[in-house]
Amino acid sequence: MRVLGIDPGLTRCGVGVVDGVPGRLGRLVAYHVIRSEPDEDLADRLLNLDRSLSALVAEHKPESVAVERVFAQHNARTVMGTAQASGIAILAGARAGLPVQTYTPSEVKAAVTGSGTADKKQVTAMVTRLLKLDAPPKPADAADAIAIAICHIWRGGTRAKLEAAALVAARGRRR
Amino acid sequence: MRVLGIDPGLTRCGVGVVDGVPGRLGRLVAYHVIRSEPDEDLADRLLNLDRSLSALVAEHKPESVAVERVFAQHNARTVMGTAQASGIAILAGARAGLPVQTYTPSEVKAAVTGSGTADKKQVTAMVTRLLKLDAPPKPADAADAIAIAICHIWRGGTRAKLEAAALVAARGRRR
Numbered sequence: 001m002r003v004l005g006i007d008p009g010l011t012r013c014g015v016g017v018v019d020g021v022p023g024r025l026g027r028l029v030a031y032h033v034i035r036s037e038p039d040e041d042l043a044d045r046l047l048n049l050d051r052s053l054s055a056l057v058a059e060h061k062p063e064s065v066a067v068e069r070v071f072a073q074h075n076a077r078t079v080m081g082t083a084q085a086s087g088i089a090i091l092a093g094a095r096a097g098l099p100v101q102t103y104t105p106s107e108v109k110a111a112v113t114g115s116g117t118a119d120k121k122q123v124t125a126m127v128t129r130l131l132k133l134d135a136p137p138k139p140a141d142a143a144d145a146i147a148i149a150i151c152h153i154w155r156g157g158t159r160a161k162l163e164a165a166a167l168v169a170a171r172g173r174r175r
Numbered sequence: 176m177r178v179l180g181i182d183p184g185l186t187r188c189g190v191g192v193v194d195g196v197p198g199r200l201g202r203l204v205a206y207h208v209i210r211s212e213p214d215e216d217l218a219d220r221l222l223n224l225d226r227s228l229s230a231l232v233a234e235h236k237p238e239s240v241a242v243e244r245v246f247a248q249h250n251a252r253t254v255m256g257t258a259q260a261s262g263i264a265i266l267a268g269a270r271a272g273l274p275v276q277t278y279t280p281s282e283v284k285a286a287v288t289g290s291g292t293a294d295k296k297q298v299t300a301m302v303t304r305l306l307k308l309d310a311p312p313k314p315a316d317a318a319d320a321i322a323i324a325i326c327h328i329w330r331g332g333t334r335a336k337l338e339a340a341a342l343v344a345a346r347g348r349r350r
Contacts, residue, residue, distance in 0.1 A: 043269040050266055072254055079247055083255050084262030091221045091263060100218040
């Protein structure tokens, strides 16, 4: 399956596209950072983000979209912009008719490094290793987006297994 | 000028459409409350909001859109959803090619009641009086959205006067 991961932000929004199946990561298809300037008009910044994300969804045709969840306790100066950007990111997936899943930062970190409190450097190092890249993705914002896509592929695996188990159990009861 | 005011929210998003010119309020054209349920999928809720707002913009053809600004110190449990809804609201105006302005809650309250700390009841009472309505708009969420539109019409007036004054001053200097 192909997943488009989004690390939402107004000034920098990371996007990573990864192919893979649960248990076996495939390859990094592409990554991007969508930028806008803090002194630009807010409406223009959101419109630019919406158009860029929709274009990337149309270009890469993912089967699902994964977005990092934003929390109120983040940097208070920028958290409202980040939350608005996350709304636009989720909408971009929904408007394309795709399933959209959100993950907490610690779920994403745990998925790629084994620890929910790993730092950015560790996440970048593991993304580079897991996808067998020649060099770490630059800028670092892109590595986070790629990690979100990896998290979704692996969590999708867990979910698929749980659903299969539930189905088998339900069939068992019907016998 | 016709203004579409939006009081952003995920569970209830107020929309008020008002005609008027700076210094003279015209009439209430329409008001709506767009709803979604907290247990619905977030992507579906944002998509529903986007579609409903875009449909209202297309129906009422406002010249500008005014949106209430969201702050991090609001109710922490719902503030992220409200911020995401505000991103969708601003985007709906921008996608239609309209100018979008944001106002703080105290700017809106001060514009309709004279006090930046007025309560919801006072705002509803003044909206009803200023627009010469037979009854207060129901539900109250709609009154806030109408107040935002009124605020924009009046502030637009101030701005237009300031711009005219600046133009006259600039002409004076050129003589």
